[in-house]
Amino acid sequence: MNLKWILRAGLFLFFGWLLVIGGVFRSLSYTLAGPYTDLLTSLGLGSLPDYSQRLEMNGIAIYFTLSALLAVLLVALFEWVVLYVIKDMRSS
Numbered sequence: 001m002n003l004k005w006i007l008r009a010g011l012f013l014f015f016g017w018l019l020v021i022g023g024v025f026r027s028l029s030y031t032l033a034g035p036y037t038d039l040l041t042s043l044g045l046g047s048l049p050d051y052s053q054r055l056e057m058n059g060i061a062i063y064f065t066l067s068a069l070l071a072v073l074l075v076a077l078f079e080w081v082v083l084y085v086i087k088d089m090r091s092s
Contacts, residue, residue, distance in 0.1 A: 008075055016071035025066040031061035
């Protein structure tokens, strides 16, 4: 495995951990959980658990999904900044 991919995976886990522990998306995820749960309920996909349990599970899933997406973007931004700085140092 390439060192670059190991570094990317490590940074993704680190940024993801910081975002989850920091609670960056807590209020947004639970705000989005209501409409998302209502949408899934309206589809009528068979027997579903209790609404409050689904609401909580969807809030947690949205929370981790948003944190993972932002972690990917932060890794990409970090890599872009590092490459920009290296390119700038070589041109001087």
